[in-house]
Amino acid sequence: MSDALLLFDLLLALAVVAIAAAALLVRDAFAMIVLFVVFGLLSALAWVRLAAPDVALAEAAIGTGLTGALLLKTLHHLRARGMAGWQPGAVAQRPVPRAVAWLNAGLALAVMAGLGVAILGSPLRVTGLEIAVAEAMPLSGVENPVTAVLLNFRAYDTLMEVVVLLSAVIVVWQIERGAGPAPAPSLGPVWQGFARLTLPAAALVGVYVLWAGAEAPGGAFQGGAMLAAIGLMMLLTGLYRPHPDHRGLARLLFVLGTVAFAATALLVAGGGRASFEYPPSYAKTLILLIEALVTISIAVTLTALFHGREPVALKGDLRHDP
Amino acid sequence: MTGPDWLTLSIILPLFGAVAAFILPRAAAGLGLTTVAATTLCVLMMADQVAALGAVTVPLGGWGAPLGIELRADGLSVAMLALTGMVGLLVSVSAIDAFAGDRTARQRQYFWPLWLLLLSGLNGVYLGTDLFNLYVMIEIIALAAVGLTVLGGTREALRAGLDYVYASILGALLFLLGVGLIYLQLGRLDFAGVIAAPPSAAMTAALAVMFVGLALKTALFPLHVWLPAAHANAAAPASALLSGLVVKGALYIVLRLAGYMPALTEDILTLIGLMGAGAVIWGGIQALRAERLKLLVAWSTVAQIGLIFVALARAGERGLSDSWKAAALLILAHGIAKAAMFLAAGRIKDEIGHDRIRDLDRSPIRPTLAQVTFALAAISLIGLPPSLGFIGKWQLMEGAMMAGYWHWVAITMIGTLFSVAYFSRVLAGFLRFDRVRGGPLAEHHGWSGADAAPLILASAAVLLGLAAGPIIAFIDLGAGGAMP
8 A cells, every 4th residue: 555545544534533523522513414424425435445335335325415414404493493592512401410420431431441352352354254255246146246245145134124214214204294395494496497407417326326236336225315315306496295195105115125125035935945045047137126126215215204204184283384 | 944934934924014004004903913913823833843843044045154144943033933923913902902993093004014013023033143134123123113112192202212212223333333343353243153253352342242232222220211211101002012022132132142152251140140130129119119000010121121131140151051041931921921011001091091000099990800910910020820920030049049149049039029019009009999089989890802912911921831841841942052
């Protein structure tokens, strides 16, 4: 490694830690969110330096982009409900008993000590599953090892991660409902023009990222997050307004990926094959099909999570609407 | 593997049920009950396979561990699955009654998808053999459980749910950190690899971080603070699922890893035992002070979980298998009895109109069957013969006495005394009639078909003690050296 890159890595590592500390220490909520987003982008860069472009893409799109948007929306929500001067310190009105604070500090230190021992005591280089992955690659149906792990070797984990997302949207819909305009900052008419220009391009990029996932970094979660950005844009510019009548379709789109994934897992079994065991000759087709449907579900689910509630017409009750 | 793949089915089937109940909200109850029954049937077929073969392993995707993920069913897995199936089926039956009517239409609509997702996650944990996979499963469990906690939509439930989310996410993150650290050291995450790992300080530290995360999720003292409010403020069927089944998920992972980890030192076990002892005493004191019935039941969960950890810790390095069995029995007993007790408490609250303990004896309405159910469940939780709880405690104490650990015997006795004391507060209220106000005593008021399911559960908690021998023998199937 050249010295210039080493210097860059050191600076990057320092910056990540410094920004994280700043995000924790700053008192203003908006500044906190901005710092969080910067932190996410720098982490994505760090993942690139660690030769993990797939993780970098996910970090940038989901960990930073979507999470940042969610945090900003929450802040707007709090301010719209009369908490304009909301400060992180204002929440802790009741002073924490000193004994509890010391106990917490002690427990946190113990956990940190455990982490220290575990990290310092680990061997520097352990061969993980790289060799096993490399050996099984020809049978996986795809050329990108990350996609092979996610959709073939450990497809069961990935199915269940898709289910985690589905569970999240079900819980959110259960907790919050309302059909009025979303309490999100609405963008002016200028943005509609901007949206019309950029949406097709964003759609193209999202689909490309999904398609490229078979051979290069990319895949369902990253592609889905990019498509979800389109959904956010449409919600924010008012190009799309959720309506109670759309709920049936929305539910179908939420579950589409889960159903396709799980049904394939069961249907390929039999004749000596276990569940999730794709026949090698069809593996690529099946994987791309599952990924495409999962991408749609992820995009719609993330958009719905950003909207944050089930669109139900409530009888004269427009709570949470300013 | 021979015959159909019941293992995968018992995870995927509830998933399909959840999806169906979610997209067809009007038919949710029927779809849900059918799915739970079908899943329980899968578990019974699996039990048959395990009884014949000892342990069943399914290499998902055909890759095999450590590259792929394997599912494995042995005696303990099947016992946990059967507990989940039995409690789940009876709670489902009473949920149909509890959420009937227009006022609870929305709760009914969301209860079923969430509960079925929970079932899928729990079954996945009991069959999992891969640490990262367990993490994904406890995430599903956490989300579904939080949804169930706030199902009622009251302010208290939402507040408790928020605390629960924080605790749950923190616990899951600590678990994930531990998983990452183990991968860093071993380069693999399947149980077989973890068991074969040479003991080292780093490995112990990674497991300790995981244990703290799991302790947070299973509400081991002093990390229990989120539990009482969350379990006490949920709707009755949700409380039954949360207290009877959900905390058992993380508890099972601890039990499973403890069974495979002879590297645990005496000091660590003593520390775990001390946390358990703290839970037994603190939970007992709080249950004595609780003003509301459901809160008392929730605090008794904290105490009982502590007792299970005492069972895990008491035998030290010697005789780990005995304490392991005692802990497994106590988990089963608590799951059944606590679910029955929460359902009964919910029924009593519905009939009387409140659940203030001091006013229980003033009510002219006496929901007798629900009260009997409560008493039966209390018998098992206190540990009176012939209940399953009795056998569990007996195993615990017998082993502890043989090993000469008198302090753990003392803790168990103290816990038992506490439970007698706090349950007596409730039972005395049921039996006193001299303070009844307003109207004649209508002793037989408030029976309904809804009492059947909790009564069956409570009776099972008491009577299964008679079948403790076969149960212990079954739990032993496939345990020990037969790991892949």
